[in-house]
Amino acid sequence: MGLIDALLAAYAYLVANFDEFLGLLAEHLALVLVSVTLAIMIAIPMGVLATRNERAKSIVMSFGNVSQTIPTLAIIALVFPILGLGFLPALVGLFAYALLPILTNTVAGLENVDESTVEAARGMGMTENQILRQIQLPLAVPVIFAGIRTSAVLNVGTAYLAFFIGGGGLGVWVISGISLFNTPQLLAGAIPGALLAIGLDSLFGFIEGRLSGESMPEQSPAAG
Structure with missing residues (x-):
């Protein structure tokens, strides 16, 4: 089967099973977005x-x-005896996997803020919390979001493993397609995952741009 024939067969399979596809895509997207959101809520304060x-x-x-x-x-194997099968144990595994890129980039972003800018802010009488909110975090937004985008893209791929514990997602088609040597089913699950990764990366890039533009201090304390 040539590449074009395989893609056409995958498209035909997706159209024929479109309702099931929407359900699997929704599960996959929920796994990724919820795990990354939880990782953001924990990793940035850490x-x-x-x-x-x-x-x-x-x-x-x-x-x-x-x-x-x-x-x-x-x-997933460690939490299985406690949480059993399904969405929740898969979510725990993805959450843990999403932590490090956001955590390391948050630390790097905050530590790389120009110390002279921070000292100037202290000299103007700003408290440490004010410096964090008004100077350091806005300046660190691009670096922090690079970690968030990395976590999101990684978790799109890792979420395929949710199949093994009944967590749903596009892994149902991909891994079943591998097991059954069903190339159209395999591609119908894999290609949307790749597009989803690109889409989420672009979405977080857009949010990063908006936050950078809206939250960036208009004037550095050093200038003023």
């Missing part, structure tokens, strides 16, 4: 804490490294 205290930084970064090095399937 990153801020890490920049305020060296001991906390050592603990936080060690935690992030461990969460990234343990395979997602291993995390």
Whole structure:
């Protein structure tokens, strides 16, 4: 089967099973968005804490490294006796996998803010919390969002593993297609996943651009 024939067969399979596809896509998207959102809510505060205290930084970064090095399937296996099969254990595995890029980029972004700018803000009487909110975080937005975009793209691919624990998603078609040597089914699940990764990366890039434009200080304290 040539490439064009395979793509046409995959398209025909998708059209013939479009309702099932929408359900699997919704599950896949939910796994990715919820896991990345939870990772953002946890990793950014942890990153801020890490920049305020060296001991906390050592603990936080060690935690992030461990969460990234343990395979997602291993995390799923560990939580399976507690959470059982389905969406939730898959979500826990994806959440753990999404933490490190956001955490490391938050730390890097905050630490790379020009120290002279921070000192100038202190000289103007700004508190540490004001400096964080008004100076450091706005300037660190591009670096932080690079981590968020990395986590989102990685989790689109990792979410295919949810199939093994009944978590749904496009992995149902991809892994079943591999097992059954059904190339149209395999491609009908894999190609939308690749497009989803591109789409999410573009979406977060757009949000990054809006936040950078809206939250960037109009004038550096050093200038003023």
